[in-house]
Structure formats: structure tokens, C-alpha cells
Amino acid sequence: MDGAGDGEVQRLDLPDAEVHYRPDWLDPDAADAAFEALIAEIDWQVHRIRLFGREVETPRLCSWIGDPGAAYAYSGTRFEPRAWTPTLQRLRERLQGEGVGTFNSVLANRYRNGRDSMGWHSDDERELGPVPVIASISLGAPRRFRLRHRRDPALRAELELEPGSLLVMQGQTQRHYRHDLPRTARPVGERINLTFRWILAAGASSLDSTRLGRAG
Numbered sequence: 001m002d003g004a005g006d007g008e009v010q011r012l013d014l015p016d017a018e019v020h021y022r023p024d025w026l027d028p029d030a031a032d033a034a035f036e037a038l039i040a041e042i043d044w045q046v047h048r049i050r051l052f053g054r055e056v057e058t059p060r061l062c063s064w065i066g067d068p069g070a071a072y073a074y075s076g077t078r079f080e081p082r083a084w085t086p087t088l089q090r091l092r093e094r095l096q097g098e099g100v101g102t103f104n105s106v107l108a109n110r111y112r113n114g115r116d117s118m119g120w121h122s123d124d125e126r127e128l129g130p131v132p133v134i135a136s137i138s139l140g141a142p143r144r145f146r147l148r149h150r151r152d153p154a155l156r157a158e159l160e161l162e163p164g165s166l167l168v169m170q171g172q173t174q175r176h177y178r179h180d181l182p183r184t185a186r187p188v189g190e191r192i193n194l195t196f197r198w199i200l201a202a203g204a205s206s207l208d209s210t211r212l213g214r215a216g
Helices: 028-041 086-097
Strands: 018-022 048-051 054-057 061-066 072-074 077-079 105-111 118-121 134-140 143-149 156-161 166-170 177-181 191-197
Touching: 028 086, 028 134, 028 191, 086 105, 086 191
Parallel strands: none
Antiparallel strands: 018 166, 048 054, 061 105, 072 077, 105 191, 118 177, 134 166, 134 191, 143 156, 143 177
16 A cells, blocks of 8 residues: 555553554555545444443444454444445555554544543453454544553553554553543544454454443
């Protein structure tokens, strides 16, 4: 895929984690083009999930996309994959071509403004396996992203995820850390986040009704 940036990969200094960040994985023109294409290509929806025994709407627009059979379940709801769009397929091919990982699915989140958010969670469902690779591409407006150790809150990191950036969480990161994308009162533009992952087996799930979503 054209539009590759030329920046160096940054490794976050966090114990019990493997987190790498490349702020310009896509150059600005390619990032802008991907953002505009995905706004049009994806069938954006408000997902309804179960939280504390009742159905609520996620505070963002979402779409679950993947290979046939790559169903995903979280917070009491099962999502069947929609077909890959041309832009998502090109991004997947580039990730795999660079050796980032092998991916059969992606969760697309669209944050319309600063009120849209993602709560604290880990991507640790059984169908993701014990050491999942989560490749997160950010497009559109920058947003603040935080990681926090499950047992030691003093172990934390914070990033401003730039458009065209790639954040990769792998190894034992999901076992030991939670992450979120908090709300903000300051004016911000729209943002799209794509979290590519591999679903091990259709139908396997580890539901947790206390969490409101997956990845940034």
C-alpha cells in the first residue's frame, strides 16, 4: 500500500508489556484519504451491549468486519463480521506484509466528538488467545490514549494518538494492562480507530458485562 511514513518505531517502557508506537505509519495524505474512504465504505452503527444487566448503547459508532466465521462476542452481545471494504483490505495486507501479525478481523470505531469514548478494558477474550497481537491504526483527529497496570496503577503510560499512527500491543500486554480513550471537554474533530486482530475460533467467547467496549 502506498503512503508509508518514514518514522522510527517507539517502544513504551512498561514492565509486563510489549507496546510499540509508530506515529507516522501512514503519511498525512494517505491517512487523510483512508479516513475519508472509510467514512463512506463502512456501515457505521451504534452497537447495543449488556452492562450491569441492561442494554446500553456504546458511546461511539462501530462496525465489526472480518473473514467469514470470525464472530466476536463482548459485553453479552455477539457480532457477526461484515465483509472487508477495499480500504480495510489494503491496510490488512500492508500490516501482514510488514510482519506485524496475521489478522482475520478488525473492529472499527468512529468517535464523532469529544463525548464519544472507550472505557477501561483489556482485549482478553478467549477467542483472541493468551497472547493476542492488537494492531491499532488511528485516523482523523488526535485523541488521548492511556494504559494502566491492573495491579499497580502507578505503572501507566499516556499517548496522543496521531492520524496515520500505528500502535501495536502484544505479548502479555492484555493480561497485565487495561487501556482507555477518555472523554474530553475540549473541541476535537472526528476520529476513526481500527483494531486488527485474529479470532481463534468462531463462537468462543468470554463475556464480561462490566466493560463497555474493546480497544481504542
